[in-house]
Amino acid sequence: MEAHVADPRSANVSRASARKELPKHFRHNRNVWVFIELERGQVHPVSFELLGEGRKLADKLGVQLAGVVVGPAECAGTQCATAEAFAYGADLAYLVESPLLSHYRNEPFTKALTDLVILHKPEILLLGATSLGRDLAGSVATTLETGLTADCTELNVDADGSLAATRPTFGGSLLCTIYTLNSRPQMATVRPRVMATPQRVADTAGPIIRHGLIMVEEEVVTKVLGFLSDRRSEKVNLAHADIVVAGGLGIGIAENLERLKVLAKTIGGEFGCSRPLVQKGWMEVDRQIGQTGQTIRPKLYLAAGISGAVQHRVGVDGADLIVAINTDSNAPIFDFAHVAVVADAIGLLPALTTAFTRRLALQTKSEQVNPRCGQ
Numbered sequence: 001m002e003a004h005v006a007d008p009r010s011a012n013v014s015r016a017s018a019r020k021e022l023p024k025h026f027r028h029n030r031n032v033w034v035f036i037e038l039e040r041g042q043v044h045p046v047s048f049e050l051l052g053e054g055r056k057l058a059d060k061l062g063v064q065l066a067g068v069v070v071g072p073a074e075c076a077g078t079q080c081a082t083a084e085a086f087a088y089g090a091d092l093a094y095l096v097e098s099p100l101l102s103h104y105r106n107e108p109f110t111k112a113l114t115d116l117v118i119l120h121k122p123e124i125l126l127l128g129a130t131s132l133g134r135d136l137a138g139s140v141a142t143t144l145e146t147g148l149t150a151d152c153t154e155l156n157v158d159a160d161g162s163l164a165a166t167r168p169t170f171g172g173s174l175l176c177t178i179y180t181l182n183s184r185p186q187m188a189t190v191r192p193r194v195m196a197t198p199q200r201v202a203d204t205a206g207p208i209i210r211h212g213l214i215m216v217e218e219e220v221v222t223k224v225l226g227f228l229s230d231r232r233s234e235k236v237n238l239a240h241a242d243i244v245v246a247g248g249l250g251i252g253i254a255e256n257l258e259r260l261k262v263l264a265k266t267i268g269g270e271f272g273c274s275r276p277l278v279q280k281g282w283m284e285v286d287r288q289i290g291q292t293g294q295t296i297r298p299k300l301y302l303a304a305g306i307s308g309a310v311q312h313r314v315g316v317d318g319a320d321l322i323v324a325i326n327t328d329s330n331a332p333i334f335d336f337a338h339v340a341v342v343a344d345a346i347g348l349l350p351a352l353t354t355a356f357t358r359r360l361a362l363q364t365k366s367e368q369v370n371p372r373c374g375q
């Protein structure tokens, strides 16, 4: 595996000099695979995002896109995951069925995926950079002795058909494009919400290639005794919120966070922050947005008193509309915000809350007088 700093003028030159011959037995590897992750019987949304990205890669390479599902036979979640893979763009699905795969355990999942790869020889294998995906991708890559690029923010196919997997490096100050030159499959993990979710197309189907798992329970060291849900996992849904209001050091003191929270609540959004606020202990870590925090993709992102450092930017780049409030008209956030407001956020936040409260009250009133169709 070779890593090169992404410079559009020099990347091809430096990569060409580092090119290693792909061993003959990998030259027939075909197709793009996406591992469909099941979380308590539900497909994790990152799998849909990866199918969207996988579709683009497969079309560029002129190959097929496959969804890979592992789970117990006759399980609603497994069957549903296979159907959803087709609905989100897969041409075919691989299904490994075994009672050993009912809960995530590294050993049987690694065995299922590596056996499948050895048999069907994909060119590219993508997984979500979730807790499960990170654990599984690492063990599959090491078992297969192939290259894995973790936490990618961009995936592309080079002129010669190699996967160009780009991810932030050196604390986010550089983007690095990594190639797997001499082994297959080329593996990558992508964080949830980094890629867009493709349109779901109902009533789609395709071939399903079924396999069993050649493993017995006695070979599995890990035993699942029970499942305790994370007490806090229900609390924050920043990654999937449509509206996010976030604050940075520019909000001054911890007490001013209340202004942020009230505005977020008024407009039906979540609230978040830049990293220094977590470091100060003003907000919980699961509200941090950015490279070492959450990646978000809201319809509206309102950033108050945030400078727009690259480590923050990578977490919000997918937002449809970015509104930034900053006293400094040269703040870097204005380079990528769609709406730039040069103002004191501490005064503007409550003014926005008042304006939205009024506007929403008027809207409710008019809806009561003229109810919408179907109400």
Ligand SMILES: Cc1cc2nc3c(=O)[nH]c(=O)nc-3n(C[C@H](O)[C@H](O)[C@H](O)COP(=O)(O)OP(=O)(O)OC[C@H]3O[C@@H](n4cnc5c(N)ncnc54)[C@H](O)[C@@H]3O)c2cc1C
Pocket (backbone or CB within 6 Å): 170, 171, 172, 247, 248, 249, 250, 251, 273, 274, 275, 276, 277, 288, 289, 290, 291, 292, 293, 294, 304, 305, 306, 307, 308, 309, 310, 311, 312, 315, 325, 326, 327, 328, 331, 343, 344, 345, 346
């Ligand atoms: C390895 C690594 C990982 C990192 N990961 C993350 C990450 O995940 N997320 C993240 O956010 N950061 C991350 N950082 C930190 C990042 O580099 C920045 O330091 C951080 O984002 C800056 O936070 P800020 O914008 O709140 O503060 P500052 O950069 O200090 O910006 C404050 C801004 O507020 C403005 N301002 C001041 N007063 C007001 C006012 N009254 N009204 C309006 N605006 C005002 C200022 O003009 C300034 O632009 C990481 C850094 C490293 C090295």
